[in-house]
Amino acid sequence: MRRHWLALVLLLSGCATRPDMAALAPVSAAPGTPITVHVATSRARRSADANDFTNGRSPRLNLAAYTVSVPPAHEAGRIEWPSRVPDPTRSFVTLDSRVLDLAGFEAGVSARRCAANAGNTAIFVHGYNTNFPEALFRLVQMTADTEPGGVPILFSWPSDALPLAYVADRDAAIFSRDHLVELLSRVTAMCPGRPVMLVAHSMGGWLTMEALRQLRLMGRNEVIAALRVILASPDIDMDVFRSQTRVIGPLDPPLTVLVSRDDRALSASSRIAGARNRLGNLSVDDEAVQQAARESGMAIVDISAVSASNSLNHDRYVGFARDYARMIDSGAAEPGGVRRAGAFVFNAIGNTVSSPFRLVGRALSPE
Template identity: 55%
Template sequence: MLALTSLLAGPLAACAPRPGPEVLTTVPGVPGAKVVTVEVATTRQREAPDSNVFTARRARETGYAAFRVSLPPNHQPGRIEWPTGTPDPATSFAILDQSVQTRQAFLRATANARGPVTVFVHGYNYNFQESLFRLAQLAADANVGGVPVLFAWPSEAKLEGYAADRESVAYSRDALVELLTELAREPGTGKITVLGHSMGGWLVAEAVRQLRLMGRNAVIARLDVVLAAPDIDVDVFRAQLAVIGRLSPPLTLLVSRDDVALSLSGRISGDRPRVGALDVDDPRVQEAAAKAGVQVVDISSLKASDGFNHDRFTELAALYPRLESGAHERGRDVRQAGAFIFNAVGTTVSAPFGVVGRAIAGE
């Protein structure tokens, strides 16, 4: 942990201060802004019962909320325009409205939309507002409609909180299992995509594994599972897959062999390689992916914004509208097991928010 902190502290020291709860202040909207309503299920504890300020403490029961998030008219795809001072919807992300939800109200909101549902499970070192605005960015850039659902677990949002975060994702596993079960049982709910990033990928894989062990196969059949830069030990993932089995569509891994954050994670875990840093050129990876029925897509060609090549998946949502249009023109939408490299001129593959990229098998 000390090694991770010392290696990352320098680059992060130059970053802007992290957003606090003040960015959740409700403000009036402006013309030309795009608005996304995000439904929230969280194992974070509220600061107060009637508050949507969420802490890093662990709640005994899942809490629910809803936010109408405004993106500025000059929004750049793939970015979050953070407010400085009071949020100004003309120039930054802003909250137009918010509510404390009951479980029943949350389920009604997801079912009544009668469209696809995307459940985003964030990774290590995220505070609540960062995960909320990230999902709003992904949903707005992908522009596919439906209901974006944030599953927010109580990350410490500190570099030195890696071990505590691992315990918090384990603490939140049952809550995610029940959330997915409830969403799948609602007759009005459409396709359910579950996108887990980084440590959130471990949480998603564990939740699906637990669903299989509980015999909830009908729930799993409703899911489209995508793990972006998953911070999972390779051997642990192999054991998870042995229980999960093949999924339809195939479970998708979005990987980058030069992911610095996962390299550091593997180092502090006893030099254990992470799934999110797999090398798709390795014949053993290609063979294992085909055998396990997993789709592995190398997205190293995409731009990263975090300095550690760990958030490339955020660019996929921005590419979605153009890629989907191209897929329809070619009449192809390949979703198959194996190892692929993301390329703008190949065969279409599916991933978060539907079609997210093009890949050339075996390259």
């Protein structure tokens, strides 16, 4: 067990130096593209009147809004991190940071979500070993690369952002379940009938499934019906996932699960958990996986062909979002993703006839 922990620590500590809250200090002006993100978090504030979020656990949702400038020469799929002296022409910089109460948060989100020309509303739930600036800038980057006119909302839970804090992060994630349920309930109630995309990465996928399970047990079926759920590299035990899906039931459109056979972070997580398989490491070539996808009414998509930013291969969802957006823009793919249950392989290389998602086995039903 000890060597598995050591392997995970070595893998994760090999990542680039991460930013701290100082990276979010506002600058006066920038020449880039401004992206405004509303934030709902179970993290504690260091002081009540400042957006200085810690890994402390808040009993209630803390709310905020940030406007971040994406530099003119931004490379899709990358976050150009600011230095101690930020250069707005070359890096992400914060233009504005506001502390919000509930009324201010709901007014701000509703005004954007309910506008006649509103883009998609997307809630992002980050994963293990992630601090607040990382989560915020990741959502800004994905919004800039896919839909700058969208309505991005960050749900940040109090990860310790330390490789050795895996168990502490699991506790922090489950502590945040009620907070996420509240956020989903409030956002879906704004302009009923308009969907909300819910994207959750890694351990955030486990938190998201727990929140959906709780909503179903509460009878909040209208909240679940409004959601379009994507789990990216989910760090969820397979038996736990089956238990969750039995309560939640099939989603329409199908729950989409992005998997990768060589995700080294999930392989380490599996070893730590006693060699129990993780959902994000499934093989779509396995007939049992194909059958389970059909019977459970979900779409499992292998994104192993997409490039990752490092040897962990745990952030391929970022490249997937970038590549899929490019394919939509070029006419090689249609918006909406996978609309039927089954197991698929994503192909971002070469020409596609009608869809970049190649079906493996048999789909549950035709589109």
